[in-house]
Amino acid sequence: MELRDIEIFLTLADELHFGRTAERLHVTQARVSQAIKSQERRIGGALFERTSRAVTLTPLGEQLRDDLGTAYHAIHRGVAKATESARGMTGTVRLGVMGAVGNELREVFDAYRARHPGCDVAVREIHFSEPFAGVRTGDLDLAVLWRPVREADLTEGPVLLTEGxxxxxxxxxxxxxxxxxxxxxxxxxxxxxxxxxxxxxxxxxxxxxxxxxxxxxxxxxxxxxxxxxxxxxxxxxxxxxxxxxxxxxxxxxxxxxxxVVDAPPTEWALVWRTDDLHPRARALVDLAAALGPRAYTAPDVAP
Known part of the structure; x- marks a missing residue:
C-alpha cells in the first residue's frame, strides 16, 4: 500500500466524508474513491459502509485505522525530526517541573541556549498528583522528576539536581x-x-x-x-x-x-517518553549528562 493511499484511508476514517477528504488532501473525490476501492480489493474486505446519508467504518476498517495510524504518525514524526536536524536545530523544549525546582536549573538552561542559539526552554509546572501525564500525552518533551521512575513507557535520564x-x-x-x-x-x-x-x-x-x-x-x-x-x-x-x-x-x-539527617538524597532526573525524543530535547539531555548533577545547598533550617 502506497503512503499516499494510507493517508487517504486515514483521512477518510477521520472525516467519514468523501468530499471533505478530497478537499483536505487537495485531490479529486474520484481519486479518494479509487484509492479506497483499490485497498479493499487488495485486503479482500470492505473498509467502509457507504449509504446515501453516511459513511462509516466497518470493524475491519476500524482495525486497519488503529494499526496504520500509529505507524503513519511515527513516520511523519521521524521525517520531521530528520528535516529539522538537517536544517539546524530551532524551536522550544517544553520542560515540566514541580514547583520551584526549575529555578535551581537556570545554569543548565543558560548553557543550553548558549550552545544552541536557535533553541529555548519553556518551563511548565506539573503537579505531583499527575507527574507523568504531560510527557505521555506529548504536551511536554521532558519532565524533571525525582528518582526512581519505573514506568514501562518512560525513560529515566541524567540527574540534574540532588538535595536533602x-x-x-x-x-x-x-x-x-x-x-x-x-x-x-x-x-x-x-x-x-x-x-x-x-x-x-x-x-x-x-x-x-x-x-x-x-x-x-x-x-x-x-x-x-x-x-x-x-x-x-x-x-x-x-x-x-x-x-x-x-x-x-x-x-x-x-x-x-x-x-532528616540519615535520609538518602532526592535525585531530580530528566524523564521522557521512550519512543519520542526530539533532537532538540536530546541535546538538552546530552548537555545535562555532560554537566553532571548540581548539589543543592539550603540555608540553615534549624528552628
Missing part, C-alpha cells in the same frame, strides 16, 4: 522543638497520603511504611496539591516528608522544617 530531605511538622508537634530528626523518628507518625496518580514506589522512597528499626509509619489524609500538604501539616492532621529546597522558596505559618 526534611520532615515538616506543625509548631505544636512533639518533634517541633528538635533541630533535626532521623528516619526512625517517622515511626508512629501519620504522614500525608497521596492520590492514585502518584506511584506507590515514590511514596515508599520518600516515606517507607516502616522505619529502619521496624516501627510502622501511618498514612493520613490524601493530598493532591502542595498547598494541601501545608494545610494538613499546619493543622496538625499529619506530618510530611519534603525536599530541602522548600525551606528557601516556601514558608507557611505553623510549620517547622526539620532536616
Amino acid at each position: 530531605r526534611l520532615l515538616a511538622v506543625g509548631t505544636g508537634h512533639e518533634l517541633a522543638g528538635r533541630t533535626a530528626v532521623t528516619l526512625e523518628d517517622f515511626g508512629g507518625q501519620t504522614c500525608v497520603g497521596v492520590p492514585p496518580g502518584v506511584p506507590g514506589y515514590w511514596m515508599e522512597s520518600m516515606v517507607p511504611a516502616r522505619t529502619p528499626g521496624g516501627r510502622p509509619v501511618g498514612r493520613g489524609p490524601v493530598v493532591t496539591t502542595f498547598h494541601e500538604v501545608l494545610h494538613a501539616v499546619s493543622s496538625g492532621l499529619a506530618v510530611s516528608a519534603l525536599n530541602e529546597h522548600v525551606v528557601q522558596y516556601y514558608s507557611h505559618p505553623g510549620i517547622v522544617l526539620l532536616p
Whole structure:
C-alpha cells in the first residue's frame, strides 16, 4: 500500500466524508474513491459502509485505522525530526517541573541556549498528583522528576539536581522543638497520603511504611496539591516528608522544617517518553549528562 493511499484511508476514517477528504488532501473525490476501492480489493474486505446519508467504518476498517495510524504518525514524526536536524536545530523544549525546582536549573538552561542559539526552554509546572501525564500525552518533551521512575513507557535520564530531605511538622508537634530528626523518628507518625496518580514506589522512597528499626509509619489524609500538604501539616492532621529546597522558596505559618539527617538524597532526573525524543530535547539531555548533577545547598533550617 502506497503512503499516499494510507493517508487517504486515514483521512477518510477521520472525516467519514468523501468530499471533505478530497478537499483536505487537495485531490479529486474520484481519486479518494479509487484509492479506497483499490485497498479493499487488495485486503479482500470492505473498509467502509457507504449509504446515501453516511459513511462509516466497518470493524475491519476500524482495525486497519488503529494499526496504520500509529505507524503513519511515527513516520511523519521521524521525517520531521530528520528535516529539522538537517536544517539546524530551532524551536522550544517544553520542560515540566514541580514547583520551584526549575529555578535551581537556570545554569543548565543558560548553557543550553548558549550552545544552541536557535533553541529555548519553556518551563511548565506539573503537579505531583499527575507527574507523568504531560510527557505521555506529548504536551511536554521532558519532565524533571525525582528518582526512581519505573514506568514501562518512560525513560529515566541524567540527574540534574540532588538535595536533602526534611520532615515538616506543625509548631505544636512533639518533634517541633528538635533541630533535626532521623528516619526512625517517622515511626508512629501519620504522614500525608497521596492520590492514585502518584506511584506507590515514590511514596515508599520518600516515606517507607516502616522505619529502619521496624516501627510502622501511618498514612493520613490524601493530598493532591502542595498547598494541601501545608494545610494538613499546619493543622496538625499529619506530618510530611519534603525536599530541602522548600525551606528557601516556601514558608507557611505553623510549620517547622526539620532536616532528616540519615535520609538518602532526592535525585531530580530528566524523564521522557521512550519512543519520542526530539533532537532538540536530546541535546538538552546530552548537555545535562555532560554537566553532571548540581548539589543543592539550603540555608540553615534549624528552628
